[in-house]
Amino acid sequence: MRKGYLYRIIFVAMVVLSAAWFTMTKPVKLGLDLKGGVYVLLEAKPEEGQRLDNEAMGRLIEVLNRRVNGLGVSESSVQKVGDRRVMVELPGITDTEQAINMIGKTALMEFKIQNTDGTLGETLLTGGALKSAAVSYDNLGRPQISFEMTLDGAAKFAEITRNNIGKQLAITMDGVVQTAPRINSEIAGGQGVITGNYTPEEAKNTASLLNAGALPVKAEILETRSVGATLGDESIAESKTAGMIAIGLIAVFMMVFYRLPGVVANLALICFGLITFATLNFFDATLTLPGIAGIILSVGMAVDANVIIFERIKEELRFGNTVMASIEAGFKKAFSTIMDSNITTLIITTILFTLGTGPVKGFAVTLTIGVLASMFTAITITKVLLRGFTMLFKIDKPILFGVRGK
Amino acid sequence: MKIKIIENRKKFFTFSTILVALALVSLVFKGVNYGLDFTGGNLIQVKFEKTMELKELNPILDEIAKEIPQLDNNSRKVQVSDGNVVIIRTPEMSEDVKNNFMKDLKEKSGEYDLLRSDKVGASVGEELKSTAIIALFVGLILIVGYITVRFEFKFALAAVIALFHDVIIAVGGIALLGYEVNTPFIAAVLTILGYSINDTIVVFDRIREVLRKKKVGSLGEAINLSVNQTLTRSLNTSFTTFLAILAILIFGGASLKVFITTLLIGVLIGTYSSIFLASPLIYLLDKDEKLEDIGHN
Numbered sequence: 001m002r003k004g005y006l007y008r009i010i011f012v013a014m015v016v017l018s019a020a021w022f023t024m025t026k027p028v029k030l031g032l033d034l035k036g037g038v039y040v041l042l043e044a045k046p047e048e049g050q051r052l053d054n055e056a057m058g059r060l061i062e063v064l065n066r067r068v069n070g071l072g073v074s075e076s077s078v079q080k081v082g083d084r085r086v087m088v089e090l091p092g093i094t095d096t097e098q099a100i101n102m103i104g105k106t107a108l109m110e111f112k113i114q115n116t117d118g119t120l121g122e123t124l125l126t127g128g129a130l131k132s133a134a135v136s137y138d139n140l141g142r143p144q145i146s147f148e149m150t151l152d153g154a155a156k157f158a159e160i161t162r163n164n165i166g167k168q169l170a171i172t173m174d175g176v177v178q179t180a181p182r183i184n185s186e187i188a189g190g191q192g193v194i195t196g197n198y199t200p201e202e203a204k205n206t207a208s209l210l211n212a213g214a215l216p217v218k219a220e221i222l223e224t225r226s227v228g229a230t231l232g233d234e235s236i237a238e239s240k241t242a243g244m245i246a247i248g249l250i251a252v253f254m255m256v257f258y259r260l261p262g263v264v265a266n267l268a269l270i271c272f273g274l275i276t277f278a279t280l281n282f283f284d285a286t287l288t289l290p291g292i293a294g295i296i297l298s299v300g301m302a303v304d305a306n307v308i309i310f311e312r313i314k315e316e317l318r319f320g321n322t323v324m325a326s327i328e329a330g331f332k333k334a335f336s337t338i339m340d341s342n343i344t345t346l347i348i349t350t351i352l353f354t355l356g357t358g359p360v361k362g363f364a365v366t367l368t369i370g371v372l373a374s375m376f377t378a379i380t381i382t383k384v385l386l387r388g389f390t391m392l393f394k395i396d397k398p399i400l401f402g403v404r405g406k
Numbered sequence: 407m408k409i410k411i412i413e414n415r416k417k418f419f420t421f422s423t424i425l426v427a428l429a430l431v432s433l434v435f436k437g438v439n440y441g442l443d444f445t446g447g448n449l450i451q452v453k454f455e456k457t458m459e460l461k462e463l464n465p466i467l468d469e470i471a472k473e474i475p476q477l478d479n480n481s482r483k484v485q486v487s488d489g490n491v492v493i494i495r496t497p498e499m500s501e502d503v504k505n506n507f508m509k510d511l512k513e514k515s516g517e518y519d520l521l522r523s524d525k526v527g528a529s530v531g532e533e534l535k536s537t538a539i540i541a542l543f544v545g546l547i548l549i550v551g552y553i554t555v556r557f558e559f560k561f562a563l564a565a566v567i568a569l570f571h572d573v574i575i576a577v578g579g580i581a582l583l584g585y586e587v588n589t590p591f592i593a594a595v596l597t598i599l600g601y602s603i604n605d606t607i608v609v610f611d612r613i614r615e616v617l618r619k620k621k622v623g624s625l626g627e628a629i630n631l632s633v634n635q636t637l638t639r640s641l642n643t644s645f646t647t648f649l650a651i652l653a654i655l656i657f658g659g660a661s662l663k664v665f666i667t668t669l670l671i672g673v674l675i676g677t678y679s680s681i682f683l684a685s686p687l688i689y690l691l692d693k694d695e696k697l698e699d700i701g702h703n
Binding site: 253 | 451453501505508519520521522523524525526527529530537540541544545548549552553556589590592593596597599600601603604605607608611612635636638639642643645646647648649650651652653654656657658659661662665666669
């Protein structure tokens with residue numbers, strides 16, 4: 001018995017210490033709503049006859065990834081959602097307009113012959129033939145895009161120019177003609193420039209879009225969300241205050257109502273907080289605003305398991321049992337109640353996690369971790385502490401549990 | 407103090423019926439004020455450098471609406487808070503149209519800081535509605551399943567009626583307040599489901615225990631005894647959760663207001679229903695008095 005208790009103390013101490021370690025050493029990952037940033041949800045819209053299989057989606061994500069990397073955002077993420085959707089998250093970005101433009105554009109570059117009446121012929125070559133693109137400046141200092149083709153592309157380009165001398169070659173971007181110079185002679189080597197009244201900014205964006213490649217499938221922007229950093233900072237500050245006050249109020253209530261066990265419950269509550277944050281960090285979970293609400297809410301619920309146990313202990317004490325026997329019986333009887341009531345909550349959080357998106361998922365994650373952590377702290381930590389205090393101070397007065405002795 | 411639950415059950419049923427009826431009336435006649443996440447469209451939140459009033463802003467928006475019909479007086483929704491923070495909601499705009507609008511706004515009404523810009527496609531909104539309903543029903547079915555396995559089908563039925571009661575009243579309350587609901591609202595409603603069932607199960611658990619011990623003569627006595635034995639726990643837990651909710655409501659900022667108000671109504675009504683509604687419902691459902699033999703199972 002004694003030995004078993006010692007092992008338990010060691011176990012609990014280890015859990016709490018490692019939780020503290022995880023909480024202190026790593027900052028919590030913040031969601032876009034707290035940190036500021038851009039969220040874009042795209043849906044692939046295949047054209048008629050085009051098949052949208054896993055491979056096409058894979059290529060789409062690859063191109064999007066290259067584009068996002070071109071934006072130079074750290075911790076950005078491109079993820080497939082469902083069958084045909086892609087979610088792009090760019091934390092900490094300020095120029096949301098540019099980011100959204102860069103992501104949603106198909107950026108399909110095409111070379112076509114422009115007829116004398118202005119109509120365009122069929123596509124002869126696409127941006128896929130390009131090896132690289134960069135911004136350069138013409139004699140007058142106007143920005144333009146110079147490109148270099150792959151060996152294969154250069155050969156085709158030479159052939160096209162050879163066969164069409166005297167005609168106009170249009171270069172289009174997503175169907176819009178950028179420039180249409182007259183072909184004076186065969187162009188070998190596969191190098192060229194696009195001069196299309198660009199601002200330096202546009203030229204830079206277009207060049208990086210060409211480098212990342214065109215989207216293999218048309219993608220439509222379904223949803224965009226962007227949050228400025230100010231709003232995020234405000235939310236963090238407000239939730240911190242709310243969390244502190246919630247914990248403070250609950251701690252005072254527990255001490256007033258439950259006396260010694262209340263003090264124990266408050267210590268357990270601190271352990272609960274450490275374990276919750278450590279678990280969040282361990283799984284690299286992202287903390288969102290609804291997620292914070294989930295944590296604060298689970299503080300309220302964390303106390304519940306303790307309340308159930310303490311009420312049971314009080315009942316046992318009222319029957320005239322000794323303090324130690326009441327503690328044992330109280331924990332034993334409360335166990336099934338705690339399990340049943342928490343499992344139903346976990347059923348709900350599982351549904352929220354499976355069906356929910358973004359903010360709802362964040363809430364489900366923190367509430368799940370919170371419920372599990374609260375069960376763990378109540379069943380192990382509260383018990384170890386309560387027995388420890390009782391033995392250490394040789395407590396035998398029920399009044400310390402808020403029960404008038406017989 | 408002892409509450410006579412079974413003897414007074416008619417009063418509790420009447421009270422609940424009235425509340426549910428009121429909630430339904432508010433749902434039918436006022437309806438839920440669906441936000442951007444459900445309806446689709448654009449939302450722009452800006453903070454102007456100077457104070458901005460609706461009187462000043464409306465003519466500017468009318469002017470812009472000549473070119474961008476989405477900003478028409480009938481289709482836009484404008485909200486001013488804190489003197490210079492403005493939220494504008496419009497039907498869906500393309501990226502280009504939105505950018506033009508932002509430029510026009512800057513030219514005509516002065517410098518601002520863009521706090522938030524959201525766009526939700528109409529199809530996404532529709533999906534959200536159907537997902538929410540699926541989530542609700544999957545949740546209910548799983549809970550019925552779990553309680554049936556752990557307890558009895560009658561317990562499950564009573565719990566689910568109490569749940570419907572809680573959810574209808576909470577949603578009706580939010581409709582009555584006219585708050586705009588978005589995705590987090592679904593999370594709040596489902597949390598109420600989890601919270602209320604959690605509360606109810608603690609009472610059911612005690613009823614089961616009392617019935618097994620065979621210390622009481624009838625189901626009615628067993629329910630009365632159980633509810634009273636678990637009363638302190640029910641109230642204390644609700645009170646601590648209530649404290650947490652209250653702290654978020656007062657200090658947690660505007661973005662969580664609807665979410666947390668929904669939870670507040672839900673926790674209050676959930677506590678009431680698990681004490682005064684769910685248990686007498688078992689009594690009502692157990693007309694053939696089979697539950698008194700539960701100890702033999």
